[in-house]
Amino acid sequence: MQKHIPVLLGAVLEALGDVQGKTIVDCTFGAGGYSRAFLDRGANVIAFDRDPNVVADADALGAEYGERFRFVPRAFSNIAELESPVDAIVFDLGISSMQIDIAERGFSFRADAPLDMRMEQNGISATDFIEKSTVAELANVLRDYGDVKKANVLARAIKEACPQTTFALRDLIHNPKDIAPVFQALRIAVNDEMGELERALAVVPDLLVAGGKCVCVTFHSLEDRVVKNTFRAWTTAPGDPRMPVVACAPFGLIKTALPGAAELQNNPRARSAHMRGVIKNGESA
Numbered sequence: 001m002q003k004h005i006p007v008l009l010g011a012v013l014e015a016l017g018d019v020q021g022k023t024i025v026d027c028t029f030g031a032g033g034y035s036r037a038f039l040d041r042g043a044n045v046i047a048f049d050r051d052p053n054v055v056a057d058a059d060a061l062g063a064e065y066g067e068r069f070r071f072v073p074r075a076f077s078n079i080a081e082l083e084s085p086v087d088a089i090v091f092d093l094g095i096s097s098m099q100i101d102i103a104e105r106g107f108s109f110r111a112d113a114p115l116d117m118r119m120e121q122n123g124i125s126a127t128d129f130i131e132k133s134t135v136a137e138l139a140n141v142l143r144d145y146g147d148v149k150k151a152n153v154l155a156r157a158i159k160e161a162c163p164q165t166t167f168a169l170r171d172l173i174h175n176p177k178d179i180a181p182v183f184q185a186l187r188i189a190v191n192d193e194m195g196e197l198e199r200a201l202a203v204v205p206d207l208l209v210a211g212g213k214c215v216c217v218t219f220h221s222l223e224d225r226v227v228k229n230t231f232r233a234w235t236t237a238p239g240d241p242r243m244p245v246v247a248c249a250p251f252g253l254i255k256t257a258l259p260g261a262a263e264l265q266n267n268p269r270a271r272s273a274h275m276r277g278v279i280k281n282g283e284s285a
């Protein structure tokens with residue numbers, strides 16, 4: 001199994017600037033590639049991940065960096081519970097190479113396994129989700145999260161067959177172009193990925209110090225749209241721009257980035273990645 005290669009890490013580090021002595025929240029620990037890079041540059045890191053499989057890597061990093069690293073084995077919507085303001089909050093969304101590559105996790109349509117797809121390894125699996133959804137709800141998931149055409153027809157077929165395995169689901173999808181989007185759509189729904197992102201972003205402004213930064217790496221247009229629209233709202237000055245005194249926007253835009261040719265060659269999983277970053281306005285302490 002290939003270890004996860006961090007995506008757009010150079011661009012994220014550039015967006016964060018000097019992190020020596022700063023406190024960074026890594027909302028998506030994964031294989032710890034981002035966390036390690038922040039620690040190596042002198043930051044203190046609080047890392048979140050909802051997947052119990054990452055705990056061993058997190059413990060190893062804790063043993064290496066001591067009190068500068070803290071791991072919270074929970075979904076990142078819980079960042080609201082952090083006690084004090086932090087200097088940066090970073091999201092590298094989606095799933096890791098390890099999650100895709102371990103067939104039994106049920107994320108991949110390239111290996112036959114139970115149709116699970118739970119990052120957290122508890123709660124309802126993809127099969128349970130299909131069982132408890134109506135055809136209309138399933139169709140909405142396929143349409144909204146996978147942009148699947150003929151979503152109603154496919155939703156009916158899936159509901160009738162109630163597939164228990166990845167291959168059983170894959171075999172119901174007649175248009176090969178729909179296979180990846182259907183798997184993505186179910187994964188997003190099972191893990192409430194859009195709800196997680198929206199709840200976490202909603203508390204970011206209050207958690208950052210003045211001069212603090214939020215950086216997000218997204219992997220599909222749906223999550224990128226949420227990040228783009230949220231950042232646009234934060235970087236727009238309130239009030240009427242035609243009035244003589246225009247209030248300052250709460251945030252400024254710092255950077256957007258896409259992977260370059262070299263990164264794409266080295267890591268095909270970077271293909272749909274998009275990084276956006278903002279900085280909170282105001283006097284830093």
Ligand SMILES: C[S@@+](CC[C@H](N)C(=O)[O-])C[C@H]1O[C@@H](n2cnc3c(N)ncnc32)[C@H](O)[C@@H]1O
Pocket residue numbers: 004005006007027028029030031032033034035048049050051054074075076077092093094095096097119196197
């Ligand atoms: C793309 S990987 C992150 C890779 C990491 N940046 C690295 O360099 O190794 C995404 C990770 O985020 C975790 N994740 C996704 N959504 C999450 C959520 N809502 N709360 C906590 N962890 C989440 C996944 O379990 C996965 O391990």
